[in-house]
Amino acid sequence: METLIVQNVLRRCRVSDIPKLLNEWNCSEVQIDKSQTKGEIIRDIIELYSDDLTATKAGDLQLIYATKFPEKRKWSCFHLSGGQDSEHKLDPWKLMKDLKKQLPLHFGRLKSETYVSGRIVDGALWMWAYVKQSDKFQSSSTIMFVYYPRTPYIFINHFRAKLQEPFMECLVYTFGYSKLTNMQLTGTHLESLLQLALNKDSQGSFSRFRLKKVQAAPLSTKMPLKRKEPDYEPNPSIICENSRNKRRKLEILDNTFGTEAQPVLEEVEYKLEVRFRGSEHVPAMVNRAQPFRCKFKFEGPAVLDGIKNLGKSGLATVPLPSILTSVSSKARNHFVLQDSSLADKSATRLSQQ
């Protein structure tokens, strides 16, 4: 099983990344023969380390890979709430020690062995746990999570539903909180997720001050202009007839989103259980009492920027409706919309689960 974990990790990464990864893992220099195929390289590496390889050690490699490439995984954000302040929130080392003790205890009732490994990278606590349920390596039994000390948020990688309950219990117990709720916020870019979760209230023009901090060297660069000039040279013979409308549109968009690039999200999803709204075309549907169930899903490399650009390019009517603009301030990207009552015609609300 240990070798399978190592194989699984090495297969995922590029050959050029392998030496770096192994160096951090085993503090040993490995020379890679460029003429070999990737399969042969992996086989040689496993042979080299097979003597003292344990499951925990193999897990460590997987964890290092995750810290180096967190965008290769999908993280869900959970909110810890209720409970007193404890020293845990301050000291990641102590927390790691406790978790290493607690996780096997909580998974013990599933009658399966548990391997735990942890690391601290840039002040954040990264944990890896594997619950052995069969001799084969199952990637769905691998639990990985990230905790930034002093925040009430924890980012968990997706894993088997059966393991969910004991795991959540363990977290609540160890952290000393009373509740763990799913925020319905998922994505691959950890930094953006944390940004969204922590700064719910600073959407709009004010977010300029917050998002600028993300830049590598905020003082060395010139202050960006509020609106960037277009790249192409404007042709003097072309007159834009609705320039006033355009400027107004941009102003509205900048007010709602701010001028900086938005946090990165890969998808935003809405589930609708509302009255049918296309009945101007189909009069027969006006009196339909049941909700019309449907789902919109927006996908792309940076959907929040995408929504803003939709408005900019005229594909969407500005001002945009609140369900699209309030993703940042709600700090979630999975929504369920329901009519508050079918009698009340226009009122829809964002249901709080």
Add this chain to the structure above:
Amino acid sequence: MSNLQRNTETPSVQPIRNTTFGTFSRSTRRYTPFTKTPKSRRLCISTAVRDIHRTPTPSQQTVDFKGLTNKTWKVYRLTPLYRFSAETKDQKWYGRLLSSHIETENQKSFVLDEDIPEKAIFSWYKGLKVGPDDEEALQIIIKGKSRNGNGVDVIVLTAFLLCVDLEDNPVDKELQQHFTYYPVMIVKGPVHSQNILTSWLERQFDCRVNPSTFSSLQLACIVAMWSGLCTKPIQKSKQVELLYKVPAECEGMSKITYSLCAQDCKDLWDSIHDSGSDEFTEVETQTFIRSIESHFYYYSKFDSLSIESHFYYYSKIRLSAMQLYRVGTPVMMLGSEGRLKIFSSQHALIILRHLTELSVEKFVP
């Protein structure tokens, strides 16, 4: 007038051009009159056959189109085959010819990571001949060695040459004895083997094999037409799905998936479609898609036809301005690049009939 329209070839959809102009001109095409669109589409196969279906005989019920359903096919369109012999004894000969063609092609090129094709087998596929003008469907199977090199025989490629319920044969009466017309070919297999097959067909029968592509308009038509067709009971997992590609100038977002509950969609479809009629008209199509898109617009302010209108209502996003890239209904799925999957054997004939119709429209004699 109809003759005049027939000669104007529908501009086929090319892969997305990354210019602002390209994407826009195409997306707006859905409402412009330059594409040839028939006023209505038939929802079922010819009347004579439908009558038979209404009082199904035992043999008719057992047709389950094994091997056709639940597979992803690539759709091609063909021009008529010159001197194609329909006799069974010639099929062995064709099999031998194609096998030797495969052998020479194998020697010419070196393929990595693909099964190696070797032997071709031709056979008739019964059950798809519906109309009087139809040819019996031809099935081509290419067997070969698996790529692992352990010498196991595998089926590398499966292809069907189809002609389902051809209404009027576009080939001239005098020429019909020389030309056999299969408007549609569906193929499943690796690209390399597909190329070998198409090149052989082109050389052997002096025809042209083109990948079939579908415009946003055609896809919208298809989804509107077939949302009402459901297998009973309606499976919860099978939804009506519309996948839109966002124009390249709108950075950050690449696609919008709009999926609707199949049951609710059928209710909408029933309220639009005149149940007494066998045809689904253009107006009905437009109403259906407009209403859905405007529902979406309400919520997202983006704009789009009744489905699109529902969408617009909620999102204020103009879906109609985007390219419809893939549609799915509980009975089938079709992508604009010609990827087809049929889920329900009950509706296979209707689906293949429509593909035949679309392909015949593009054919210029």
